[in-house]
């Protein structure tokens with residue numbers, strides 16, 4: 001028996017490997033919106049680390065010290081519940097937005113999209129239009145081609161380096177990071193992360209681009225689970241567009257048996273994902289709207305109504321009602337609001353001091369020369385406020401208890417202090433072998449900052 005296939009047909013390829021996507025420059029309403037949101041996003045990203053609040057960098061995630069500063073609020077690992085609330089709210093907001101507006105995040109705000117479009121713009125400025133870039137890549141290596149490629153990659157690398165250092169300024173104070181760069185005094189750790197993020201940015205935005213969204217991004221895989229028939233998405237109106245085909249502007253295309261699609265292929269050429277939206281809904285589509293702008297431009301030229309490709313929904317395409325307010329959206333929206341309120345309450349009730357009480361592990365109790373009983377403890381105080389605090393320590397639960405700590409305790413802002421404390425009680429005041437007692441920690445200048453910690457006092 002003779003089989004009719006080639007050797008490469010036997011190789012199983014987990015991923016399709018299309019060639020490079022040459023994106024055509026496109027102007028239009030959605031590209032303008034995307035450009036403006038991208039600029040705002042990049043400015044926020046670059047400038048936020050330079051904003052100071054109460055004399056400190058407003059946003060600083062100091063992993064070494066395990067302190068996370070957000071505009072005057074310092075969070076510690078003990079505030080993990082707040083981080084959990086934050087992640088829950090972010091997840092539900094994502095569900096809410098995705099169900100309502102589809103992959104609007106991918107198309108307009110995702111850093112991968114913003115950076116990829118920026119890198120494409122640089123490429124276009126140096127190597128020319130889509131057709132010129134395609135010709136340049138096919139041409140043999142000349143001095144001019146090498147110079148253009150070198151310049152492009154040098155600018156891409158410089159931008160990647162700037163992106164990496166800006167990202168690191170969220171973890172290392174911006175002033176010390178750049179001062180260290182000028183004096184060539186970066187630690188090995190900082191140098192490693194800057195190189196790592198530089199290469200990641202260069203690779204993702206310069207080389208991988210759409211493959212990152214298609215093969216690596218988990219969101220592109222699970223977002224369809226949140227979609228319903230009324231979710232906003234970019235779609236081609238097949239009923240109106242088919243049969244597609246070329247024609248002259250003055251032709252009456254209905255008489256020729258043609259739909260509104262003139263088969264100009266512009267929607268494919270402007271697509272950063274390299275897909276043809278006319279083939280139906282595809283998970284590769286990032287909802288950037290470039291094909292809408294391209295198609296509207298063609299529709300204008302031919303005097304047809306705009307919107308052959310548009311932001312629409314499956315129900316709207318099937319000429320059915322497509323309501324915005326529906327149970328899924330209302331559910332996600334109200335849950336997001338509830339979680340924001342709960343997080344607000346948690347933040348409001350948060351006391352900016354943390355105390356842990358550790359008992360002396362070696363001896364349960366001691367007896368002194370006056371036959372009084374002594375218990376020793378180690379207090380760990382964390383001042384979670386932005387100002388230095390002075391704390392008073394009191395003990396409740398045993399009569400006439402004497403503390404070795406007679407002076408108030410001063411702790412600098414954001415610092416942790418270990419304080420040894422010995423409590424002494426006369427035998428006539430001790431009723432049980434184990435007595436429950438409480439350490440009361442009170443800030444001297446702020447009645448709202450106080451904390452009560454339970455511990456035990458042992459005797460024989």
Ligand code: SF4
Nearest residue numbers: 271285286288289291
């Ligand atoms: S199909 Fe259209 S909206 Fe989707 S990624 Fe391509 S250009 Fe953007």
Ligand code: SF4
Nearest residue numbers: 261262264265267295
């Ligand atoms: S841009 Fe519009 S008219 Fe041109 S091929 Fe795409 S769908 Fe058809």
